[in-house]
Amino acid sequence: MTLQDFIQRVRSVFRKDSRIPDELIQDLIRSLESTNDEECSCGDVYTLLDQYAESEIRGEDAARLMPLLRHHIQVCNECCEEYEALLRVLENSSLSEKTRSP
Amino acid sequence: MTTRTNEEWLKDLKSTGPARDAALEDLRATIQKSLPYALSRWLSPEDPLFMPLVDEVTQETLLRVLDQLGSFEGRSMFTTWVHKIAIRIALTELRRKRWQDSSLDELVDNEDSPAPPRLMADPQAGPEKNAERADMIVHIRRILEEELTPKQRQAITLLSLQDMPMEEAARRLKTNRNALYKLLHDARLRLKRRLSLEDISPQDVLAAFETK
Numbered sequence: 231m232t233l234q235d236f237i238q239r240v241r242s243v244f245r246k247d248s249r250i251p252d253e254l255i256q257d258l259i260r261s262l263e264s265t266n267d268e269e270c271s272c273g274d275v276y277t278l279l280d281q282y283a284e285s286e287i288r289g290e291d292a293a294r295l296m297p298l299l300r301h302h303i304q305v306c307n308e309c310c311e312e313y314e315a316l317l318r319v320l321e322n323s324s325l326s327e328k329t330r331s332p
Numbered sequence: 333m334t335t336r337t338n339e340e341w342l343k344d345l346k347s348t349g350p351a352r353d354a355a356l357e358d359l360r361a362t363i364q365k366s367l368p369y370a371l372s373r374w375l376s377p378e379d380p381l382f383m384p385l386v387d388e389v390t391q392e393t394l395l396r397v398l399d400q401l402g403s404f405e406g407r408s409m410f411t412t413w414v415h416k417i418a419i420r421i422a423l424t425e426l427r428r429k430r431w432q433d434s435s436l437d438e439l440v441d442n443e444d445s446p447a448p449p450r451l452m453a454d455p456q457a458g459p460e461k462n463a464e465r466a467d468m469i470v471h472i473r474r475i476l477e478e479e480l481t482p483k484q485r486q487a488i489t490l491l492s493l494q495d496m497p498m499e500e501a502a503r504r505l506k507t508n509r510n511a512l513y514k515l516l517h518d519a520r521l522r523l524k525r526r527l528s529l530e531d532i533s534p535q536d537v538l539a540a541f542e543t544k
Contacts, residue, residue: 250476250485252469252541254492258523259472259537265520272498273510280408280416306513308427308498315370315419320412322369 264305270298275309283316333358341410345401356394362411363390363418370419374426385425393418427497434495468532468540479526484519487512 250258282299285292293300303310334354336344344355367386368377375382396417404413476485483505490501502512527534 249473250489251492254488255472255476256538256541257492258488258520259534259541262520262524262527262534265517265524267521269517271510271517272513276416276420278407280412283416284408284412308423308509311373312416312419312423315373315423316412316416318369318372319366319415319419323366323411 261305264301266301268298269305270302272302272306272309275299275302275306276312279309279313279316283313283320286317287320333361336410338404338406338410342401342404345398359397359411359414360390360394363393363414366415367418367422370415371422371426374423374430385422389418389422389425392421396421424497424499428500431495431497431500465540468537472537472540475523475526475530479522480519484515487515488519491516 278296278299282292282296285295303313336355336358341355341359344351345359346352364386367389371382371385375385393414397414400417404410480488487501487505490496490504491498498509498512502509505512507515527537
Protein backbone atom coordinates (compact mmCIF):
# COMPACT_ATOMS: atom_id res chain seq x y z
CA MET A 231 0.00 0.00 0.00
CA THR A 232 1.48 3.35 -1.00
CA LEU A 233 1.31 6.39 1.23
CA GLN A 234 -1.24 7.96 -1.12
CA ASP A 235 -3.45 4.84 -0.91
CA PHE A 236 -3.21 4.90 2.85
CA ILE A 237 -4.17 8.57 3.08
CA GLN A 238 -7.07 7.95 0.69
CA ARG A 239 -8.34 5.07 2.82
CA VAL A 240 -8.09 7.11 6.01
CA ARG A 241 -9.97 9.97 4.35
CA SER A 242 -12.69 7.64 3.12
CA VAL A 243 -13.05 6.12 6.57
CA PHE A 244 -13.39 9.47 8.29
CA ARG A 245 -15.47 11.39 5.77
CA LYS A 246 -18.35 12.99 7.64
CA ASP A 247 -21.16 11.91 5.36
CA SER A 248 -20.29 8.21 5.42
CA ARG A 249 -23.18 5.80 6.02
CA ILE A 250 -23.12 3.91 9.28
CA PRO A 251 -22.16 0.31 8.45
CA ASP A 252 -24.75 -2.42 9.15
CA GLU A 253 -22.67 -3.95 11.95
CA LEU A 254 -22.62 -0.64 13.82
CA ILE A 255 -26.38 -0.25 13.49
CA GLN A 256 -26.81 -3.70 15.01
CA ASP A 257 -24.49 -2.81 17.92
CA LEU A 258 -26.41 0.40 18.44
CA ILE A 259 -29.77 -1.37 18.45
CA ARG A 260 -28.48 -3.99 20.91
CA SER A 261 -27.30 -1.20 23.23
CA LEU A 262 -30.83 0.23 23.40
CA GLU A 263 -31.95 -2.60 25.65
CA SER A 264 -29.58 -1.38 28.38
CA THR A 265 -30.25 2.32 27.78
CA ASN A 266 -31.90 4.12 30.69
CA ASP A 267 -33.44 7.59 30.77
CA GLU A 268 -31.04 8.60 33.49
CA GLU A 269 -27.41 7.60 33.20
CA CYS A 270 -24.33 9.06 34.81
CA SER A 271 -21.39 10.17 32.70
CA CYS A 272 -17.80 8.89 32.61
CA GLY A 273 -16.86 11.97 34.65
CA ASP A 274 -19.41 11.19 37.35
CA VAL A 275 -18.07 7.65 37.53
CA TYR A 276 -14.48 8.81 37.72
CA THR A 277 -15.29 11.11 40.64
CA LEU A 278 -16.77 8.28 42.70
CA LEU A 279 -14.73 5.32 41.47
CA ASP A 280 -12.29 5.20 44.39
CA GLN A 281 -15.14 5.30 46.92
CA TYR A 282 -17.09 2.68 44.99
CA ALA A 283 -14.13 0.30 44.68
CA GLU A 284 -13.31 0.54 48.38
CA SER A 285 -16.93 -0.16 49.19
CA GLU A 286 -16.76 -3.29 47.02
CA ILE A 287 -13.54 -4.42 48.73
CA ARG A 288 -15.15 -3.98 52.15
CA GLY A 289 -17.86 -6.38 51.02
CA GLU A 290 -20.61 -3.77 51.01
CA ASP A 291 -23.36 -3.87 48.42
CA ALA A 292 -21.78 -1.17 46.26
CA ALA A 293 -24.18 -1.75 43.35
CA ARG A 294 -27.18 -1.05 45.58
CA LEU A 295 -25.56 2.02 47.11
CA MET A 296 -24.67 3.52 43.73
CA PRO A 297 -26.93 1.96 41.09
CA LEU A 298 -26.27 4.57 38.41
CA LEU A 299 -22.55 4.03 38.71
CA ARG A 300 -23.02 0.27 38.56
CA HIS A 301 -25.09 0.57 35.39
CA HIS A 302 -22.51 2.82 33.74
CA ILE A 303 -19.74 0.32 34.47
CA GLN A 304 -21.83 -2.40 32.84
CA VAL A 305 -22.33 -0.45 29.61
CA CYS A 306 -19.08 1.54 29.32
CA ASN A 307 -16.14 -0.65 28.46
CA GLU A 308 -13.43 1.85 29.33
CA CYS A 309 -14.84 2.78 32.75
CA CYS A 310 -15.25 -0.93 33.46
CA GLU A 311 -11.59 -1.56 32.62
CA GLU A 312 -10.51 1.23 34.97
CA TYR A 313 -12.74 -0.07 37.74
CA GLU A 314 -11.41 -3.62 37.40
CA ALA A 315 -7.82 -2.36 37.37
CA LEU A 316 -8.46 -0.40 40.58
CA LEU A 317 -10.04 -3.44 42.21
CA ARG A 318 -6.99 -5.53 41.33
CA VAL A 319 -4.72 -2.93 42.95
CA LEU A 320 -6.82 -2.73 46.11
CA GLU A 321 -7.11 -6.50 46.38
CA ASN A 322 -3.34 -6.70 46.33
CA SER A 323 -2.64 -3.83 48.67
CA SER A 324 -2.88 -3.49 52.40
CA LEU A 325 -6.18 -1.65 51.99
CA SER A 326 -8.04 -4.91 51.66
CA GLU A 327 -6.79 -5.88 55.11
CA LYS A 328 -7.43 -2.49 56.70
CA THR A 329 -10.91 -1.85 55.43
CA ARG A 330 -12.44 -5.31 55.29
CA SER A 331 -15.38 -5.66 57.65
CA PRO A 332 -14.65 -7.85 60.69
CA MET B 333 7.78 3.54 53.97
CA THR B 334 5.85 5.72 56.45
CA THR B 335 2.18 4.92 56.96
CA ARG B 336 0.08 8.08 56.78
CA THR B 337 -3.52 9.02 57.31
CA ASN B 338 -5.26 11.07 54.63
CA GLU B 339 -4.68 14.21 56.64
CA GLU B 340 -0.98 13.42 57.01
CA TRP B 341 -0.59 12.84 53.28
CA LEU B 342 -2.19 16.19 52.54
CA LYS B 343 -0.19 18.01 55.20
CA ASP B 344 3.14 16.55 54.06
CA LEU B 345 2.50 17.10 50.36
CA LYS B 346 1.46 20.69 50.97
CA SER B 347 4.50 21.37 53.15
CA THR B 348 8.00 22.27 51.99
CA GLY B 349 11.30 20.62 52.78
CA PRO B 350 12.13 17.06 53.86
CA ALA B 351 8.56 16.08 54.86
CA ARG B 352 7.30 16.82 51.35
CA ASP B 353 10.25 15.06 49.71
CA ALA B 354 9.67 11.98 51.84
CA ALA B 355 5.94 11.96 51.04
CA LEU B 356 6.64 12.29 47.33
CA GLU B 357 9.14 9.44 47.48
CA ASP B 358 6.64 7.23 49.32
CA LEU B 359 3.92 8.11 46.85
CA ARG B 360 6.22 7.27 43.95
CA ALA B 361 6.95 3.86 45.50
CA THR B 362 3.23 3.25 46.12
CA ILE B 363 2.34 3.97 42.49
CA GLN B 364 5.15 1.84 41.12
CA LYS B 365 4.17 -1.07 43.33
CA SER B 366 0.54 -0.94 42.20
CA LEU B 367 0.97 -0.57 38.44
CA PRO B 368 1.90 -4.22 37.75
CA TYR B 369 -1.50 -5.25 39.21
CA ALA B 370 -3.34 -2.48 37.40
CA LEU B 371 -1.76 -3.33 34.05
CA SER B 372 -1.70 -7.12 34.40
CA ARG B 373 -4.42 -7.60 31.76
CA TRP B 374 -2.53 -5.56 29.19
CA LEU B 375 1.19 -5.69 29.80
CA SER B 376 3.58 -8.10 31.49
CA PRO B 377 6.36 -6.64 33.67
CA GLU B 378 8.75 -8.52 31.34
CA ASP B 379 7.54 -6.56 28.33
CA PRO B 380 10.17 -4.02 27.21
CA LEU B 381 7.43 -1.36 27.14
CA PHE B 382 6.54 -1.94 30.79
CA MET B 383 9.21 -0.01 32.69
CA PRO B 384 9.20 3.07 30.42
CA LEU B 385 5.40 3.20 30.75
CA VAL B 386 5.56 2.84 34.54
CA ASP B 387 8.13 5.63 34.79
CA GLU B 388 6.11 7.91 32.54
CA VAL B 389 2.83 7.19 34.34
CA THR B 390 4.40 7.64 37.78
CA GLN B 391 5.82 11.02 36.86
CA GLU B 392 2.57 12.21 35.27
CA THR B 393 0.54 10.93 38.24
CA LEU B 394 2.69 12.77 40.77
CA LEU B 395 2.29 16.01 38.82
CA ARG B 396 -1.46 15.55 38.53
CA VAL B 397 -1.88 14.63 42.20
CA LEU B 398 0.00 17.75 43.32
CA ASP B 399 -2.05 19.85 40.92
CA GLN B 400 -5.36 18.38 42.10
CA LEU B 401 -4.70 18.04 45.85
CA GLY B 402 -7.45 20.58 46.53
CA SER B 403 -10.05 18.39 44.83
CA PHE B 404 -9.45 15.36 47.09
CA GLU B 405 -12.56 15.15 49.26
CA GLY B 406 -11.50 12.34 51.56
CA ARG B 407 -14.24 9.91 50.46
CA SER B 408 -11.66 7.18 50.06
CA MET B 409 -8.14 6.51 51.25
CA PHE B 410 -5.74 9.02 49.73
CA THR B 411 -3.72 6.25 48.10
CA THR B 412 -6.86 4.80 46.45
CA TRP B 413 -7.55 8.22 44.95
CA VAL B 414 -3.94 8.30 43.68
CA HIS B 415 -4.26 4.78 42.19
CA LYS B 416 -7.39 5.89 40.35
CA ILE B 417 -5.48 8.77 38.77
CA ALA B 418 -2.53 6.55 37.85
CA ILE B 419 -4.83 3.97 36.25
CA ARG B 420 -6.62 6.59 34.14
CA ILE B 421 -3.26 7.93 32.90
CA ALA B 422 -1.82 4.46 32.23
CA LEU B 423 -4.85 3.03 30.42
CA THR B 424 -5.35 6.17 28.34
CA GLU B 425 -1.76 5.91 27.14
CA LEU B 426 -1.98 2.15 26.54
CA ARG B 427 -5.25 2.43 24.59
CA ARG B 428 -3.86 5.25 22.48
CA LYS B 429 -0.75 3.27 21.64
CA ARG B 430 -2.59 -0.01 21.00
CA TRP B 431 -5.09 1.72 18.76
CA GLN B 432 -2.40 3.52 16.77
CA ASP B 433 -0.56 0.23 16.19
CA SER B 434 -3.62 -1.88 15.37
CA SER B 435 -5.39 0.64 13.13
CA LEU B 436 -2.53 0.73 10.68
CA ASP B 437 -2.31 -3.08 10.65
CA GLU B 438 -6.02 -3.40 10.09
CA LEU B 439 -6.10 -0.93 7.23
CA VAL B 440 -3.44 -2.97 5.48
CA ASP B 441 -4.87 -6.40 6.37
CA ASN B 442 -8.49 -5.71 5.49
CA GLU B 443 -8.01 -4.68 1.91
CA ASP B 444 -10.36 -6.55 -0.42
CA SER B 445 -11.71 -8.71 2.40
CA PRO B 446 -15.00 -10.44 1.50
CA ALA B 447 -18.28 -9.51 3.18
CA PRO B 448 -18.98 -11.56 6.31
CA PRO B 449 -21.41 -14.46 5.73
CA ARG B 450 -24.10 -13.06 8.05
CA LEU B 451 -24.58 -10.14 5.68
CA MET B 452 -25.59 -12.37 2.78
CA ALA B 453 -29.23 -12.84 1.84
CA ASP B 454 -30.99 -15.67 3.66
CA PRO B 455 -31.62 -18.40 1.08
CA GLN B 456 -34.16 -20.09 3.37
CA ALA B 457 -36.52 -17.10 3.53
CA GLY B 458 -39.03 -16.53 0.77
CA PRO B 459 -38.89 -13.44 -1.48
CA GLU B 460 -41.73 -11.81 0.49
CA LYS B 461 -39.91 -12.20 3.82
CA ASN B 462 -36.68 -10.93 2.32
CA ALA B 463 -38.52 -7.88 0.94
CA GLU B 464 -39.99 -7.14 4.39
CA ARG B 465 -36.55 -7.30 5.94
CA ALA B 466 -35.08 -5.05 3.25
CA ASP B 467 -37.87 -2.53 3.93
CA MET B 468 -37.10 -2.63 7.65
CA ILE B 469 -33.42 -1.89 7.02
CA VAL B 470 -34.27 1.06 4.77
CA HIS B 471 -36.70 2.32 7.41
CA ILE B 472 -34.14 2.04 10.23
CA ARG B 473 -31.57 3.88 8.15
CA ARG B 474 -34.14 6.66 7.60
CA ILE B 475 -34.79 6.83 11.36
CA LEU B 476 -31.05 7.16 11.98
CA GLU B 477 -30.88 10.01 9.48
CA GLU B 478 -33.82 11.77 11.07
CA GLU B 479 -33.02 11.24 14.74
CA LEU B 480 -29.24 11.49 14.96
CA THR B 481 -27.22 14.63 14.43
CA PRO B 482 -24.21 14.44 12.09
CA LYS B 483 -21.95 14.62 15.17
CA GLN B 484 -23.73 11.70 16.81
CA ARG B 485 -23.43 9.63 13.63
CA GLN B 486 -19.75 10.50 13.37
CA ALA B 487 -19.14 9.58 17.03
CA ILE B 488 -20.81 6.18 16.62
CA THR B 489 -18.77 5.43 13.54
CA LEU B 490 -15.49 6.54 15.10
CA LEU B 491 -15.92 4.59 18.33
CA SER B 492 -16.79 1.37 16.61
CA LEU B 493 -14.09 1.70 14.05
CA GLN B 494 -11.23 -0.55 15.06
CA ASP B 495 -12.13 0.04 18.72
CA MET B 496 -10.98 3.64 18.75
CA PRO B 497 -10.56 4.73 22.40
CA MET B 498 -13.06 7.25 23.79
CA GLU B 499 -10.30 9.79 24.48
CA GLU B 500 -9.10 9.60 20.87
CA ALA B 501 -12.61 9.87 19.44
CA ALA B 502 -13.32 12.81 21.75
CA ARG B 503 -10.14 14.54 20.58
CA ARG B 504 -11.14 14.13 16.93
CA LEU B 505 -14.59 15.48 17.65
CA LYS B 506 -13.05 18.41 19.57
CA THR B 507 -14.79 17.44 22.78
CA ASN B 508 -13.99 15.38 25.89
CA ARG B 509 -14.81 11.85 27.04
CA ASN B 510 -17.53 13.05 29.38
CA ALA B 511 -19.36 15.06 26.73
CA LEU B 512 -18.91 12.24 24.23
CA TYR B 513 -20.67 9.76 26.53
CA LYS B 514 -23.53 12.25 26.95
CA LEU B 515 -23.73 12.74 23.19
CA LEU B 516 -24.04 8.98 22.68
CA HIS B 517 -26.51 8.55 25.53
CA ASP B 518 -28.72 11.21 23.98
CA ALA B 519 -28.49 9.40 20.63
CA ARG B 520 -29.47 6.05 22.19
CA LEU B 521 -32.39 7.64 24.04
CA ARG B 522 -33.73 9.32 20.90
CA LEU B 523 -33.54 6.07 18.97
CA LYS B 524 -35.14 4.07 21.76
CA ARG B 525 -38.06 6.50 22.03
CA ARG B 526 -38.56 6.65 18.26
CA LEU B 527 -38.61 2.85 17.94
CA SER B 528 -41.01 2.65 20.86
CA LEU B 529 -43.31 5.24 19.25
CA GLU B 530 -43.36 3.21 16.06
CA ASP B 531 -43.84 -0.01 18.02
CA ILE B 532 -40.69 -1.58 16.58
CA SER B 533 -38.78 -3.89 18.90
CA PRO B 534 -34.98 -4.13 18.84
CA GLN B 535 -35.39 -7.85 18.15
CA ASP B 536 -37.33 -7.12 14.94
CA VAL B 537 -34.58 -4.81 13.77
CA LEU B 538 -31.81 -7.25 14.62
CA ALA B 539 -33.62 -10.10 12.89
CA ALA B 540 -33.86 -8.00 9.72
CA PHE B 541 -30.14 -7.22 9.75
CA GLU B 542 -28.97 -10.69 10.70
CA THR B 543 -30.75 -12.39 7.82
CA LYS B 544 -30.24 -9.61 5.28
